[in-house]
Amino acid sequence: MLANVFTKTSxxxxxxxxxxxxxxxxxxxxxxxxxxxxxxxxxFETMPKAFIELMGIPDGGDAAGLAFGAIYSFMGALxxxxxxxxxxxxxxxxxxxxxxxxxxxxxxxxRTSVLASKSLxxxxxxxxxxxxxxxxxYAVPAMLGVDMSGYHIGALVFHMSVNxxxxxxxxxxxxxxxxxxxxxxxxxxxxxxxxxxxTGIVPLVEGLDGLxxxxxxYYFSNGNSVSNGIAWGDMAVLGxxxxxxxxxxxxxxxxRDLRSxxxxxxxxxxxxxxxxxxxxxxxxxxxARVSRIAMKTVSENQGLLxxxxxxxxxxxxxxxxxxxxxxxxxxxxAGQLPDALLAMIGGVDMSTAExxxxxxxxxxxxPATFAVLTILVGSRAIAGEEQKKTMDLLLANPVTxxxxxxxxxxxxxxxxxxxxxxxxxxxxxxxxxxGLDIPVGNVAxxxxxxxxxxxxxxxxxxxxGSATGRARVATYTASGMILFSYFVFSFMPLSENYAGFAKxxxxxxxxGSDPLVNGMNWGHGAVLAxxxxxLVLLAMPLFERRDLR
Amino acid sequence: xTAAIKTEGLTKHYGTTEALIDLDxxxxxxxxxxxxxxxxxxxxxxxxxxxxxxxxxxxxADILGMxxxxxxxxxxxRIGYVPGDLAMYPSLTGRDTLTYFANLxxxxxxxxxxxxxxxxxxxxxxKVGDYSSGNRQKVGLIQAFMNRPDVLIMDEPSxxxxxxxxxxxxxxxxxxxxxxRCVFLSSHTLSEVQRVADRVGIIRHGRLVDVExxxxxRSKAIRSVELFFDDxxxxxxxxxxxxxxxxxxxxHSLVISFxxxxxxxxEAATSHFNLIDINSHEADLEEIFLTYYVDxxxxx
Numbered sequence: 001m002l003a004n005v006f007t008k009t010s011x012x013x014x015x016x017x018x019x020x021x022x023x024x025x026x027x028x029x030x031x032x033x034x035x036x037x038x039x040x041x042x043x044f045e046t047m048p049k050a051f052i053e054l055m056g057i058p059d060g061g062d063a064a065g066l067a068f069g070a071i072y073s074f075m076g077a078l079x080x081x082x083x084x085x086x087x088x089x090x091x092x093x094x095x096x097x098x099x100x101x102x103x104x105x106x107x108x109x110x111r112t113s114v115l116a117s118k119s120l121x122x123x124x125x126x127x128x129x130x131x132x133x134x135x136x137x138y139a140v141p142a143m144l145g146v147d148m149s150g151y152h153i154g155a156l157v158f159h160m161s162v163n164x165x166x167x168x169x170x171x172x173x174x175x176x177x178x179x180x181x182x183x184x185x186x187x188x189x190x191x192x193x194x195x196x197x198x199t200g201i202v203p204l205v206e207g208l209d210g211l212x213x214x215x216x217x218y219y220f221s222n223g224n225s226v227s228n229g230i231a232w233g234d235m236a237v238l239g240x241x242x243x244x245x246x247x248x249x250x251x252x253x254x255x256r257d258l259r260s261x262x263x264x265x266x267x268x269x270x271x272x273x274x275x276x277x278x279x280x281x282x283x284x285x286x287x288a289r290v291s292r293i294a295m296k297t298v299s300e301n302q303g304l305l306x307x308x309x310x311x312x313x314x315x316x317x318x319x320x321x322x323x324x325x326x327x328x329x330x331x332x333x334a335g336q337l338p339d340a341l342l343a344m345i346g347g348v349d350m351s352t353a354e355x356x357x358x359x360x361x362x363x364x365x366x367p368a369t370f371a372v373l374t375i376l377v378g379s380r381a382i383a384g385e386e387q388k389k390t391m392d393l394l395l396a397n398p399v400t401x402x403x404x405x406x407x408x409x410x411x412x413x414x415x416x417x418x419x420x421x422x423x424x425x426x427x428x429x430x431x432x433x434x435g436l437d438i439p440v441g442n443v444a445x446x447x448x449x450x451x452x453x454x455x456x457x458x459x460x461x462x463x464x465g466s467a468t469g470r471a472r473v474a475t476y477t478a479s480g481m482i483l484f485s486y487f488v489f490s491f492m493p494l495s496e497n498y499a500g501f502a503k504x505x506x507x508x509x510x511x512g513s514d515p516l517v518n519g520m521n522w523g524h525g526a527v528l529a530x531x532x533x534x535l536v537l538l539a540m541p542l543f544e545r546r547d548l549r
Numbered sequence: 550x551t552a553a554i555k556t557e558g559l560t561k562h563y564g565t566t567e568a569l570i571d572l573d574x575x576x577x578x579x580x581x582x583x584x585x586x587x588x589x590x591x592x593x594x595x596x597x598x599x600x601x602x603x604x605x606x607x608x609x610a611d612i613l614g615m616x617x618x619x620x621x622x623x624x625x626x627r628i629g630y631v632p633g634d635l636a637m638y639p640s641l642t643g644r645d646t647l648t649y650f651a652n653l654x655x656x657x658x659x660x661x662x663x664x665x666x667x668x669x670x671x672x673x674x675x676k677v678g679d680y681s682s683g684n685r686q687k688v689g690l691i692q693a694f695m696n697r698p699d700v701l702i703m704d705e706p707s708x709x710x711x712x713x714x715x716x717x718x719x720x721x722x723x724x725x726x727x728x729x730r731c732v733f734l735s736s737h738t739l740s741e742v743q744r745v746a747d748r749v750g751i752i753r754h755g756r757l758v759d760v761e762x763x764x765x766x767r768s769k770a771i772r773s774v775e776l777f778f779d780d781x782x783x784x785x786x787x788x789x790x791x792x793x794x795x796x797x798x799x800x801h802s803l804v805i806s807f808x809x810x811x812x813x814x815x816e817a818a819t820s821h822f823n824l825i826d827i828n829s830h831e832a833d834l835e836e837i838f839l840t841y842y843v844d845x846x847x848x849x
Contacts, residue, residue, distance in 0.1 A: 290645050290646075292652060296649060300640070389632070389634055389636035390638060392602055393635070393689075393692075395600075395625075396625060396630035397653040397654055400621075546604075547602070
């Protein structure tokens, strides 16, 4: 498997992709099982066709259709694209950041051929994940005795794969031009999230529906491939854009000096260089930054915090005005949507202001943004330092391992608190802008519970990282946990048989009490806070008793 | 007097790999102890175990009379450490890095830090990620020395240093020892150990093969004997002679590491072959070292 760049890259990434695909397949199985228990006929008869298509649900209205819409078109597509972005980022920028690019290029390989091998490998790994999903797409309904006639699973998986490769190449192109892994993954994720949201939201606003075509996600979801088969026209657009970005990447990687083990200049570094801000920045970046472990950790991911805050604030800020402009007809339809469909957005009534804000800000965007931040901080806290080999030196100082964990935890709390505050301010502002009738206390309560949920997710990453010393394992576990807990909270209650399981999900203690409507539920808050503290406390002995890597 | 570093039966296994086997060793205050061994011999494992970064499978280690696991935090105030694979925070400058560790330790005299930086010609205003490996190593050395620790433990500390800086570093090591502190350094650079160390421990396949003073090791009767013949010779004639450790065969000559009776060696050389010339001298540390590692017959 180490024969060449292609096989090595594929080997490195295949397991992760397959685990992701299997996890999605398991969720498909759970989703189909739940939907199977629910009588869907009535819903599908009353639901407008336009809305069904918009949500990526195939015609016909049965368990498999809903499950594919909810699990494959949404979670599966985002997961695959996220994976491709990770590979695209690693292809050039990642190797530069690791300082391995020089060594790789000292072999008789051109930059173009390295990029081509890595891009090909990304496509192959995505295809392998697609194959698993394709197989599962037939196997799962068959096992559960659900009718599959009229569905084009292969077409859906093909759409998902092409879509994923596109975002991967966006990341590769940005990485190839900048050599910065952060810029590469940040840009590609931003393009993905914004275009995903825009494709969903823009058509709801009268007169703006044509705008959706400017967002790449449109070409993935527009054709409703699971019902209608492959939309070759849309695929050609995504394919063409992919080739374009590959070309951009080739030009980018060939035209600049490669970096060796780069050190990015952070915002604070730039301020430090400027005479006007030097004194203050020196204080922040120098003496204050290294005053203790927590402060140093706080200073490390400023860039990500800023990006997450902007995304959160921007999305929150948009929603109030959009809601107030939205067509009343669509709102009334949204009010009548079946539970099964509403489960995807947390089972809220989207015709109310609270329901709309919850669906658009707090169900997916909020937890996802928090998870990105806290999982990164949590996985880097212990495992990251070990993998970067700085832990030896840190612990050669008079610092206990538990102290290292508590300091890092303090930093994580700070990160989550800042993002929580930004979420609160953005949502409060949107409530005021949209003239919505939601008490500020309820906005604060929801933001606070979201912050606690973010900490629980980060706590899982910290725990796994502390126990294993492996940042990637920590990241995967925590990401899987949040995805599953969202799933359990959203879909299990649809079936009476499974409804009780929802309480096992941290999500339940975040949104289960409808905090935007009912205000703070201190009991639920205490559960989340207790869970977070328990995760951190458990991390301490697990880290304490093992060898450093 | 309390030993600076003391290990008893220190053993470390990684799965089925025995990285460190039953290591008993004592290093005194005021001495420079060189820890020699080839790659993978267990040097780094020993150091990381003693520092409580990894935990022994069996046995124990004390530093300054305190258990290295139980009193780990208290001890770290009194230990300076340079890891073998030195990694620091790329986005911090050298000065920020030292400030960070100084804050974690307390009691750092900055005028001393500046002295050290000057001696090692280290520019502390550069980001760690932008340093060459040698310059990064200098910052690693400064952080180890800066709080004047009682015990300095350094894993391959001269890696990447140029000869001038190496000399300055060796002077710093000798000064620390002359102030009554202990310096424990692992190294491949035999000449360096020869220059600075008082005693040497040799480790091989996880076992401590020998601990000797540098002088003692030199004065061991091991000699390098070179025998010249008029034709090619069969070295097997010599392998059974007591005291023969290692034989290297050239075309018409043999180089033998030898600490037995010379008469027996000469008898074998003259009775089977036509001996033309003989050259014998005291082995230098390098040869002694090679003897320990190349000769599989050496008792451990």
